Amino acid sequence: MTIVIRNSLTRKIEELKTVEEGKVTIYTCGPTVYGVPHIGNYRTFFMSDMIRRYFEFKGLEVLHVMNITDIDDKTIRDSGKEGMPIKEFTEKYTDIFFEGIDWLHIKRAHVYPRATEHIQEMIDWIKKLVDKGYAYDAEDGVYFNIRKFKDYGKLINIKLEDLKVGERARSDEYDKENVQDFVLWKKSTEEELKRKIFYESPWGKGRPGWHIECSVMSTIYLGDTVDIHTGAVDLKFPHHTNEIAQTEVITGKPFVNYWVHGEMLNLKDEKMSKSLGNVKSLHQLMDKYEPDTFRYMYLSTRYDSVLDFTMDKLEGAQNSVERLRTTYETIQSHLRNLTQKSPMGKREEDLLNATKKLRKEFEEVMDNNFDTPKGLKVIHELAKDMNKYIKGEINHGALAEAFDLYKLLLDTYGLFEKSVSTDSMVGNETFDKLIQFLIELREAARKNKDYKTSDMIRDRLASMNIVLEDSPTGTIWKIKK
Incomplete structure (x- = not known):
């Protein structure tokens, strides 16, 4: 099945058809670095990571670029508030x-260009x-005349004939009810001149507007x-709309083939944003x-549905992760400790057939506009199948x-x-064999009813955070967190 994507344009x-077969280029609007990002911001960055x-x-083969906006209205304003050089x-x-x-x-993008590194190209x-x-x-900057670009607003279905004439927006952000010519170059204010936040240009001292930076x-x-x-979906206008206009004028080509917008993360039915004062910073929640x-x-x-955030939802995610981790560690332990191999039979065939079926299902749901909730269901189904299988005799190859x-x-x-385990030695062949040897010594002591030695081995391993679990198919070991 081919990959299909919701195209905002x-x-x-x-259906995804890339410019160069076998390769895909991704550009992500990155952070404006003027404060601590909140969990809604990181959802957008996570979306790009998931797609990649x-x-x-x-x-x-993926080439991923994410910009960093380090010069704009907000960085100038808040660096002044904190009394720091920008x-x-x-x-x-x-x-x-x-x-x-x-x-x-989140995998780091291949390139993180900073706006301040490309001022001359913007000029x-x-x-x-x-x-x-x-x-x-104009008197306060250089502006893009939106009426000159006949396709202006195609991303959000604005009609040029409905727009106001001759009005300009110096601010980087404004709403669709106030569509105006947008700023490309901002001439310096007295404060910016005083703080030496400017670049020389044919239009005098100033700095680029936000929209030209990404283009x-x-x-x-x-x-x-x-x-x-x-x-994020709230960048459709004006940011992405303005990117399209100025870029396609320069190149004469389509700027982007697929616009992929992530929906908002809401808190109590409102989008999470600094301006609304309802943010939860990721850093506030890292410890828990x-x-x-x-x-x-x-x-x-x-990604294209609103995520209604609650602490209960976060707790539920934590519980689900623990279940997946328990399965991971249990199956890993069984494979590590398996000394006898049962023959291939119907149970093994059923497991292998289910495995092939689930891989196909995973690709089908992900090919269909990255349906990650259904993808998670596939993973849980596979975990369920493996947990059911290990209740009987185990064939190493099938498991x-x-x-x-x-x-x-x-x-x-x-x-x-x-690594799921916190011990750097886990997975080391010599270490694994040593633990297995101690398990065999303990088993021999139990058969000889030497429970003192058996308990001593168990307790000494426990003191090193190695937990033994006895089961009908033998003893397995895990690392205790």
């Missing part, structure tokens, strides 16, 4: 952003827009046409919850094949990214 589910991981699972201020919050990315096991673009007659110099950086690293542009809990919560609602798929699907979702 056409408002349709469309699935493409890699399918064998596609570079020092934005570096502080860039570091905090990456702490969250790494903690959540060059604005010159071209002026020369082409699509932009004009320039995406084309530098990904070319004129990007396969997939991701971002683990990364996999957040990943599971994000996966439990499809190992099912477990390999289990690990692959978990890895595709970025769950248990780091």
Whole structure:
């Protein structure tokens, strides 16, 4: 089955066809580094990670670029409030952003261009827009004339004839009821001149507007046409709408083939945002919850549906992760401790057939616009099948094949990214053999009714956080958290 994606531009589910076969380019609107990101922000970054991981699972070569906005209205405003030089201020919050990315096991993008690293390219673009007659110099900046671009607003279905004439928006953010010419270059205010936050340009001292930043950086690293542009749904307008206009004027080509927008994370029926003052920072919750809990919560609602956040939902995700982890460790222990192999029979055939069927189901639901909630159901079904199988005699090959798929699907979702065990020795062949030898000594002592020695071995292993579990098929061991 081919991959199909909801394309915000056409408002349709469309088959993925990349510019270059076997390769896919992804551009993500990254953070504006002026504060601590909240869990709604990270949901958007997680969405891009989920999409990238699935493409890699399918064998596609991915090039992922995510920008960092380190010069804009908000960074200037809040660095002034904190009394910090803007570079020092934005570096502080860039570091905090990456702490969250790494903690959540979100794969780092291949490139993280910063806006301040590409000011000259932005100036060059604005010159071209002026020369082409699509932009004009005004008293407070250079503006893009939206009426000159006949397809303006196609992402959100705005009609040019309904727009106001000759009005301008110096602010980077405004609503659809106030569509206006947008700013490309902002001439410096007195405060910005005083703080030396400016760049020289043909229009005097100033700095780029927010929208031009993403257009320039995406084309530098990904070319004129990007396969997939991701971002939160609230960026459709004005940010993504303005990106399309200015980029397609410069290149004369479609800017993006597939616009993929992640829905909001809501708290009490309102979107989570700093402006509403209802944010929950990821860093506030790190001590109580683990990364996999957040990943599971994000996966439990499809990316293009609103995620209504509650602490109960987070607790539920934690419980689900624990069940998956218990299965992981139990099956891992059985495979590690298995010394006798039962022959292949009907039970083994049933497990292998179920494994093949579940892999097919996983790909079908993920190929269909990344339906992660259904993907999680597949993983839980596989866990259920394995847990049922180990209640009887075990064939190593059959169980190992099912477990390999289990690990692959978990890895595709970025769950248990780091070793499930906290002991760095687990998986070391010599270490495993030593534990198995001690288990055999204990078993021999039990057969000889030497319970003192048997208990001593069990207790000494327990003191090293190695727990023994006796079962009808033998003794298995696990690392205690």
